[in-house]
Amino acid sequence: MPHTNQNWQDQKFCREYAEQWDIDSSEVHYGWLSPGENILQLLTCLQSDNGKFDDIAVLDIGCGMGENLIALSCCGACCFGVDISTYMIEYAKKKVGKSEVLKKIELECHDMRDFKYYSGIQFDLVLSIYSMEYLQSLDEFRAMLANIFSRLKSGGRFVFCFSHPLQHSMHSRLHNISALSGDSQGATLIYSFRDVVEGLSSAGFEIERVIEQSTQNPSQLTKEEAMSFPYRFHKGKNPCQKKFDSFSNSAPHTVVYRARKPKERSKLRPIDLFAGLNAGVLRLWGQNRTVTDAQDIQVGSDMLPVYQLASKDNVVFIAPVLQKTCQTTSAKNQITVKLQSGVNRKINSSCLIGIVHKQLISMDYQPIYSSMDASSESNNPIYLVRVDPVYGKLRILYPSQEMGLLLFVNGEELLNGAVSADHYFPVKDDVIDLIYIATGWGTQWRPSEDIQQLKLFNESGGD
Numbered sequence: 399m400p401h402t403n404q405n406w407q408d409q410k411f412c413r414e415y416a417e418q419w420d421i422d423s424s425e426v427h428y429g430w431l432s433p434g435e436n437i438l439q440l441l442t443c444l445q446s447d448n449g450k451f452d453d454i455a456v457l458d459i460g461c462g463m464g465e466n467l468i469a470l471s472c473c474g475a476c477c478f479g480v481d482i483s484t485y486m487i488e489y490a491k492k493k494v495g496k497s498e499v500l501k502k503i504e505l506e507c508h509d510m511r512d513f514k515y516y517s518g519i520q521f522d523l524v525l526s527i528y529s530m531e532y533l534q535s536l537d538e539f540r541a542m543l544a545n546i547f548s549r550l551k552s553g554g555r556f557v558f559c560f561s562h563p564l565q566h567s568m569h570s571r572l573h574n575i576s577a578l579s580g581d582s583q584g585a586t587l588i589y590s591f592r593d594v595v596e597g598l599s600s601a602g603f604e605i606e607r608v609i610e611q612s613t614q615n616p617s618q619l620t621k622e623e624a625m626s627f628p629y630r631f632h633k634g635k636n637p638c639q640k641k642f643d644s645f646s647n648s649a650p651h652t653v654v655y656r657a658r659k660p661k662e663r664s665k666l667r668p669i670d671l672f673a674g675l676n677a678g679v680l681r682l683w684g685q686n687r688t689v690t691d692a693q694d695i696q697v698g699s700d701m702l703p704v705y706q707l708a709s710k711d712n713v714v715f716i717a718p719v720l721q722k723t724c725q726t727t728s729a730k731n732q733i734t735v736k737l738q739s740g741v742n743r744k745i746n747s748s749c750l751i752g753i754v755h756k757q758l759i760s761m762d763y764q765p766i767y768s769s770m771d772a773s774s775e776s777n778n779p780i781y782l783v784r785v786d787p788v789y790g791k792l793r794i795l796y797p798s799q800e801m802g803l804l805l806f807v808n809g810e811e812l813l814n815g816a817v818s819a820d821h822y823f824p825v826k827d828d829v830i831d832l833i834y835i836a837t838g839w840g841t842q843w844r845p846s847e848d849i850q851q852l853k854l855f856n857e858s859g860g861d
């Protein structure tokens with residue numbers, strides 16, 4: 399069994415801990431001196447409308463005496479706990495036995511670092527309340543984060559807390575780098591914000607909440623005042639020395655994080671939404687859009703599908719031009735594109751515009767690019783202006799209507815005016831779509847007569 403730097407396998411140490419702390423199991427707690435779930439409301443995102451945790455699967459890592467699992471089970475969650483201490487696990491089992499839990503609580507004695515517990519179960523929520531500071535190194539912490547990420551369902555939450563880094567007298571020597579607080583047996587790992595944020599991000603998490611929680615003058619708390627927190631000391635057992643008050647009053651005591659495993663990215667292609675569609679409602683850009691008609695037009699040797707939308711829609715028609723799945727991101731060579739100004743510009747072949755460019759050229763289309771400022775092209779992003787001969791073809795069909803181009807990656811419009819296509823690097827398996835739209839926005843964009851739009855669908859495509 400790997401070494402741990404505190405005495406959690408020592409029965410006497412654990413008994414003293416249990417005698418000192420009186421933990422309420424009617425709400426989830428976030429450690430000493432911190433308000434509990436009733437105030438922080440970190441788990442409401444997992445509750446159903448009736449306020450219950452209907453059958454969600456919860457893993458509590460370093461569950462101690464089991465109070466959080468009891469609180470969650472009483473609200474309908476299926477609970478699983480691990481702790482390195484046999485004393486704590488036995489204590490938790492007794493406590494669970496005396497509680498009116500709705501669901502069975504599984505408890506097992508494991509070192510959190512062995513990762514063998516409850517294999518095969520995917521969790522909606524993983525909790526680690528003041529337990530990861532007993533890890534030995536940042537590498538162990540990163541390995542924990544990666545394992546927790548893999549054990550969460552997509553969209554699942556990871557809620558954890560430990561001492562705020564500013565609470566440690568060693569802080570000024572840490573230079574924002576996580577480190578053990580000392581060489582002694584009782585040393586805990588102090589995590590810097592940077593290491594937590596980087597660790598979570600590289601494991602794939604999105605950080606949703608960071609709460610810095612302070613409580614004033616903890617040494618002076620009476621038992622009655624302490625009772626306002628779910629994690630409090632037993633009468634006469636306040637462990638706080640007066641000198642600790644100055645730390646507590648000048649810096650938060652606890653830092654609580656809530657992170658989310660992102661939902662699977664949609665591989666839905668906007669183009670797929672139209673497949674086989676002739677008339678009906680489709681959902682695009684978060685809105686219902688009614689397609690009234692669809693027709694293929696000949697462009698070179700290709701048939702290009704063009705979809706007309708209901709006249710009340712701002713988008714008049716949509717024409718998918720390109721669909722491509724990225725195969726590899728390894729090619730880093732430069733390619734040359736010609737800007738409208740006639741200037742040649744080199745771009746990276748694996749950026750979004752580079753990938754789109756290569757694909758369009760292989761389809762015998764002529765992509766035309768603009769530059770924000772031709773005089774300083776090297777610093778400015780380039781935008782795809784139009785794709786010929788598609789543009790020419792559609793222009794004939796819609797002579798008085800301006801057309802726009804939309805670039806999607808994995809069904810989402812990334813560019814949206816903010817990110818340019820040569821600053822964005824798709825990765826393998828990303829799905830890229832390029833779509834022409836004509837909109838009814840602005841008077842000059844509106845055709846004088848509806849006939850112009852209808853023509854496309856009444857005739858065989860025109861020319």
Ligand SMILES: C[S@@+](CC[C@H](N)C(=O)[O-])C[C@H]1O[C@@H](n2cnc3c(N)ncnc32)[C@H](O)[C@@H]1O
Pocket residue numbers: 402406421429459460461462463464465480481482483486508509510511526527528529532533
């Ligand atoms: C301060 S207590 C917190 C207990 C509980 N999370 C709570 O908030 O009431 C820390 C817990 O982490 C457990 N722990 C420490 N190192 C561990 C490890 N390597 N694996 C599993 N549990 C560990 C200890 O046994 C102890 O129960």
